[in-house]
Amino acid sequence: MMKRTLLLSSLALLVACGTSAAAAPADYESKMQAALDNYAAHSDEILQRAIKVGNDGAAIDSVEIDANGDVTSSSSAALYAEFGSAAVNTALDRINKEIEQQDLLEETLDPEMWARFSYWDLHDFFGCEKAFDSPRPLWTDQQWYDVWDLYHEFIEEDKKDGPFTKVRAYQFSKDYMDLSQNAIPFQSGEKGRGLQAVRDIKAGEMVFKATNNTIVFNYGHTWRKLLFAVNERDPSITCDMHVWSWVQDLYDGGPMKIVMDLDSGSLLNEGRDNVKGWDPPNVQCGLPDATRCDMDYYAYRDIKKGDELLIDYREFAFLDSWPAMGL
Numbered sequence: 001m002m003k004r005t006l007l008l009s010s011l012a013l014l015v016a017c018g019t020s021a022a023a024a025p026a027d028y029e030s031k032m033q034a035a036l037d038n039y040a041a042h043s044d045e046i047l048q049r050a051i052k053v054g055n056d057g058a059a060i061d062s063v064e065i066d067a068n069g070d071v072t073s074s075s076s077a078a079l080y081a082e083f084g085s086a087a088v089n090t091a092l093d094r095i096n097k098e099i100e101q102q103d104l105l106e107e108t109l110d111p112e113m114w115a116r117f118s119y120w121d122l123h124d125f126f127g128c129e130k131a132f133d134s135p136r137p138l139w140t141d142q143q144w145y146d147v148w149d150l151y152h153e154f155i156e157e158d159k160k161d162g163p164f165t166k167v168r169a170y171q172f173s174k175d176y177m178d179l180s181q182n183a184i185p186f187q188s189g190e191k192g193r194g195l196q197a198v199r200d201i202k203a204g205e206m207v208f209k210a211t212n213n214t215i216v217f218n219y220g221h222t223w224r225k226l227l228f229a230v231n232e233r234d235p236s237i238t239c240d241m242h243v244w245s246w247v248q249d250l251y252d253g254g255p256m257k258i259v260m261d262l263d264s265g266s267l268l269n270e271g272r273d274n275v276k277g278w279d280p281p282n283v284q285c286g287l288p289d290a291t292r293c294d295m296d297y298y299a300y301r302d303i304k305k306g307d308e309l310l311i312d313y314r315e316f317a318f319l320d321s322w323p324a325m326g327l
């Protein structure tokens, strides 16, 4: 959940008197006086209200109040009075504390509502922000074997939970591929865990492909359930499985699916061409002349032994499509 931040360079309080101002100057003056009296008597309250109303996450330069001290957003101000910076900072501190408490409340997700948790609710619920605060360990072989077993047990169990019209989740193919012939997991500094080439790979060679370890989910809820099953068995890997999953279609115009690789292919980090702060990708989905990426991944530059493998996720993943999966 995004934290709201108040960026307040200077707060000017604008007192507006509505459209009657130009028409009736006498009335205007008395209203203005009333507003200023009101301001003098309730300046602290007004300041707080002004900051709250004006706080949409952007910088607040000015806010307006009417004669009752109610905050309006019109910019047809006739007069402004400035609060001292000390008063503004005190009010800001107080408001920020309130907002923090409100956010905390919102973030306390009711476990009974788990079946409705969205992608980001799950991220919060499993404490994933914190989990990724420190470097994550590489998975042991045993952890992968366990997760394969868990997947099969989960699917058998889930089948009993009918009725359903479509298979809820399946393995993408029957093929198995030993990715370690081409690349192995390693700790890649700032990027966290990654994949490192174990041999020189020529441009155009296949690096890896979707296999029997690639799980496709037809329903967001099945994916959500699997995460809870994982969390019950080994909470230390839940967040990995959460962030390693992505959404894509399997053919043009086809329905969205959630895809997850239950192997170290999940460690493939992201690269971007010609973007400052990004390393260029050296792997691409599909052959260079392919019109779409079909879960086969090829080297598109010569890769040296020891190089990190990188791909532009946008080639295959729909990064903001979780809501389309009911998440």
Ligand SMILES: *[C@@H]1O[C@H](CO)[C@@H](O)[C@H](O)[C@H]1NC(C)=O
Pocket: 148, 151, 171, 175, 176, 212, 213, 262
């Ligand atoms: C994929 O196949 C390999 C080799 O047969 C096997 O060890 C592994 O358990 C399979 N993966 C899954 C998810 O069943």
